[in-house]
Amino acid sequence: MxxxxxxxxxxxxxxxxxxxxxxxxxxxxxxxxxxxxxxxxxxxxxxxxxxxxxxxxxxxxxxxxxxxxxxxxxxxxxxDRTATRDTVTSVHAAFVPLNRRFGTACTDWQIRPMRFDPMAFNDHTDWRWDERVLRTLANVGRSFTELCSQLAECLARFDGYADRYSSALRKVDMGQRAWVDGHDRDSCHILWIQFHEDLLATLGIPRGSDT
CATH class of the missing domain: 1.10.10.10 (Winged helix-like DNA-binding domain superfamily/Winged helix DNA-binding domain)
Structure with a gap:
């Protein structure tokens, strides 16, 4: 329900x-x-x-x-009123390792280490590098959708995250790279941050303590 x-x-x-x-x-x-x-x-x-x-x-x-x-x-x-604490706690536990994978992918989208510059900015000219990152974002997205579905089945306010993440990825596939991590739109990165904050607030967990 x-x-x-x-x-x-x-x-x-x-x-x-x-x-x-x-x-x-x-x-x-x-x-x-x-x-x-x-x-x-x-x-x-x-x-x-x-x-x-x-x-x-x-x-x-x-x-x-x-x-x-x-x-x-x-x-x-x-x-407490809806008896959903166990479900949200379980989803958060599954989200933590997924969050690490997503964070690594976002870093790789922004930085492509070079021989003499380990923090070189990714200029997106190496399509193999970018394709690997996008595959990771897609794979992570499938697990993310499952977690969102579990939450939305018991708390309606969690509905919408997965659809907007998938929508952002589709725009990236059409060549609109800003939908990976743009801060002026519902990019994959922005939606992920919002979902994480939603979980932390719901469970009363201080930010940075679940990494």
């Missing part, structure tokens, strides 16, 4: 997972009304859980320290 998270919980959680998002971006990610998200964020701002700010011409929302604590409290309550 798939459990639906409360809209206000998704509004708060979306701020953490999406990283400096607008209300419309959170609404689009979770299929909510923009007005519902905006109203929740304004309420959270009054409580000191989120703040809105502008940076480099963009504006968005971010969590305060107390907002981060409240987010994790709500997620923990959701796990």
């Amino acid at each position: 798939t459990n639906l998270s409360a809209p206000e919980d998704l509004a708060l959680h979306g701020v953490r997972v999406l990283g400096f998002p607008t209300a419309s971006r959170i609404a689009a990610r979770y299929g909510l009304q923009v007005d519902t998200v905006q109203e929740a964020l304004l309420d959270f701002e009054a409580r000191g859980w989120v703040r809105q700010s502008s940076f480099a011409g963009s504006s968005g929302w971010s969590l305060t320290d107390t907002g981060r604590v409240e987010n994790e409290r709500r997620l923990a309550d959701e796990l």
Whole structure:
């Protein structure tokens, strides 16, 4: 049985997972009304859980320290209420080694060691090197899809990660390389980071402690 998270919980959680998002971006990610998200964020701002700010011409929302604590409290309550903690814990355990493979692939996409420069930038002129990286991303993606499916079956908010990852890879296959690790779109790398943050927040695990 798939459990639906409360809209206000998704509004708060979306701020953490999406990283400096607008209300419309959170609404689009979770299929909510923009007005519902905006109203929740304004309420959270009054409580000191989120703040809105502008940076480099963009504006968005971010969590305060107390907002981060409240987010994790709500997620923990959701796990207990839906009896899904064991499933999420099991998926996280399977994700950890997969995350290492993905991290190595992303490094290889950005860096191609040369004889006299072990940190040489990958200029993507060696198609064999890039093809090997893309095969790894595809293989990792298949395992990633399985993990996402397990989570989405019990918590609906995890739905969407696998489809967007596959969509990004298809764009890469069409020659749009920025969809591997671009920071201005739902690239493979961005989606992976969001999913990882989602797991960490859900289980209350400090970032960097599960490597």
